Amino acid sequence: MIKTYFYKDIEAEQLQKLIDRNTDPNHAIQDTVLQIIEEVKTSGDEALKSYAKQFDKVDLEKLYLDASDIEELAMTISRDQMRALEIAFQNIHKFHQSQMKRERVVETMPGVKCWREVRPIEKVGLYIPGGSAVLPSTLLMLGIPARIAGCKEIVVCSPPQNNGKINGFVAYCLKLLRIDRIYLVGGAQAVAAMAYGTESIPKVNKIFGPGNQFVTKAKSMIQGMTDVSIDMPAGPSEVLVIADELANPAFVAADLLAQAEHGSDSQSILVCLSEEFAKAVEKEVDVQLQVLPRRAMAEEAMNNSYIIVAENLEEAMKFSNLYAPEHLILETEEWKPLVNKVLNAGSVFLGNLTPESAGDYASGTNHTLPTSGYARSYSGVSVDSFVKKITFQHISEEGLQHIGSTVEILAELEGLQAHKNAVSIRMK
Numbered sequence: 001m002i003k004t005y006f007y008k009d010i011e012a013e014q015l016q017k018l019i020d021r022n023t024d025p026n027h028a029i030q031d032t033v034l035q036i037i038e039e040v041k042t043s044g045d046e047a048l049k050s051y052a053k054q055f056d057k058v059d060l061e062k063l064y065l066d067a068s069d070i071e072e073l074a075m076t077i078s079r080d081q082m083r084a085l086e087i088a089f090q091n092i093h094k095f096h097q098s099q100m101k102r103e104r105v106v107e108t109m110p111g112v113k114c115w116r117e118v119r120p121i122e123k124v125g126l127y128i129p130g131g132s133a134v135l136p137s138t139l140l141m142l143g144i145p146a147r148i149a150g151c152k153e154i155v156v157c158s159p160p161q162n163n164g165k166i167n168g169f170v171a172y173c174l175k176l177l178r179i180d181r182i183y184l185v186g187g188a189q190a191v192a193a194m195a196y197g198t199e200s201i202p203k204v205n206k207i208f209g210p211g212n213q214f215v216t217k218a219k220s221m222i223q224g225m226t227d228v229s230i231d232m233p234a235g236p237s238e239v240l241v242i243a244d245e246l247a248n249p250a251f252v253a254a255d256l257l258a259q260a261e262h263g264s265d266s267q268s269i270l271v272c273l274s275e276e277f278a279k280a281v282e283k284e285v286d287v288q289l290q291v292l293p294r295r296a297m298a299e300e301a302m303n304n305s306y307i308i309v310a311e312n313l314e315e316a317m318k319f320s321n322l323y324a325p326e327h328l329i330l331e332t333e334e335w336k337p338l339v340n341k342v343l344n345a346g347s348v349f350l351g352n353l354t355p356e357s358a359g360d361y362a363s364g365t366n367h368t369l370p371t372s373g374y375a376r377s378y379s380g381v382s383v384d385s386f387v388k389k390i391t392f393q394h395i396s397e398e399g400l401q402h403i404g405s406t407v408e409i410l411a412e413l414e415g416l417q418a419h420k421n422a423v424s425i426r427m428k
């Protein structure tokens with residue numbers, strides 16, 4: 001039984017509890033992660049090998065695979081699988097390439113020209129999840145914008161599989177991206193390794209990628225402890241589905257379960273317009289759960305999820321904006337008037353025939369998205385995440401005459417004489 005609430009009856013305190021994703025209430029994850037970060041900082045590769053043994057159950061002699069291993073593994077997948085990865089690659093590339101727009105030079109006053117130039121972040125670290133499921137699609141979602149941006153060094157980390165290697169799909173994506181090394185390191189230790197550098201793993205400038213609670217906590221922590229930045233907190237997955245009375249309960253159930261199968265800490269929320277519809281979806285969830293290979297995990301995630309019955313689509317949108325989901329699916333053919341009402345969401349899927357799975361893999365948008373309410377302030381990964389935009393300006397003699405006195409007055413009113421002089425000395 002999925003818990004069901006009527007929006008009109010929810011009190012403020014309860015509403016806050018429903019919206020909160022307090023994933024580490026006793027700081028147990030934070031304590032573990034801090035210990036791992038310290039260990040990697042002091043013992044480097046040795047610590048990484050020992051964590052591989054502890055968490056991934058493998059003895060690693062070498063912490064990486066190179067081009068020849070990657071080539072060999074990539075050849076183990078079928079032609080159809082290669083083709084599907086290539087189509088996903090092309091669509092993601094097409095969508096992300098369109099994000100590279102040159103900005104124009106702006107003349108704010110005659111002779112005063114300002115503009116921005118784009119420069120890639122030189123060294124980036126990509127984390128590819130590989131605990132409960134290996135996600136080669138994440139490698140495409142991060143590697144493609146990194147390549148388009150022109151990042152010089154791309155460091156990839158992913159947990160080793162139980163044969164001490166990676167799977168063929170990840171290997172094939174590495175080949176598509178022309179990346180010829182992958183580090184066999186997962187969890188918080190991978191984040192720490194890319195933040196501090198070890199004997200084998202280079203330190204990077206920015207770390208990207210989704211992961212479980214250990215990975216996400218490590219990313220947030222290293223951002224405060226080092227000069228390395230992160231894309232965003234992209235932790236356990238979430239979906240919020242808004243469905244009207246004409247939506248198909250089987251489609252809705254399928255979308256809720258697609259997110260639930262990511263992990264027992266995933267959250268799948270349904271906001272619908274009647275108790276009858278809620279019951280129909282619950283029934284479908286039970287039916288579809290029976291045949292899921294990852295049933296136990298999905299079932300646990302559904303226990304951690306809930307249904308809200310709203311009076312109308314306006315009210316449903318109000319709740320969604322408060323929750324700020326990573327993914328929002330609008331399962332109504334009346335989605336057009338709702339688009340402007342979406343204020344907080346990572347990525348939005350419109351209509352009854354647009355499943356989140358399409359965006360997870362192949363439509364072109366990025367699936368690395370903010371979770372836990374961070375969609376209120378962060379965007380998902382894009383080419384912008386891999387570049388810096390540096391401002392430039394040039395002032396001519398005419399420009400100095402136009403802007404000079406304004407700067408002198410402003411410097412004087414702030415009591416900064418040297419600032420004023422730097423202008424006055426040029427105007428003489």
Ligand SMILES: NC(=O)c1ccc[n+]([C@@H]2O[C@H](COP(=O)([O-])OP(=O)(O)OC[C@H]3O[C@@H](n4cnc5c(N)ncnc54)[C@H](O)[C@@H]3O)[C@@H](O)[C@H]2O)c1
Nearest residue numbers: 129130131132159186187210211212234236237262368369
């Ligand atoms: N928000 C997004 O954009 C997005 C995209 C894709 C996936 N995801 C999420 O990524 C997550 C992937 O998680 P995963 O677990 O499958 O893979 P993962 O690669 O994130 O984590 C696996 C690693 O976690 C570490 N670990 C496991 N148990 C630990 C423990 N008790 N103590 C310390 N470290 C431990 C181990 O090092 C292991 O190698 C899922 O929650 C999924 O929902 C999010």
Ligand SMILES: N[C@H](CO)Cc1c[nH]c[nH+]1
Nearest residue numbers: 135137138237238360367
């Ligand atoms: N739904 C995940 C983002 O939260 C992305 C993904 C990868 N593979 C399947 N799904």
Ligand SMILES: [Zn+2]
Nearest residue numbers: 258259262360
């Ligand atoms: Zn998914």
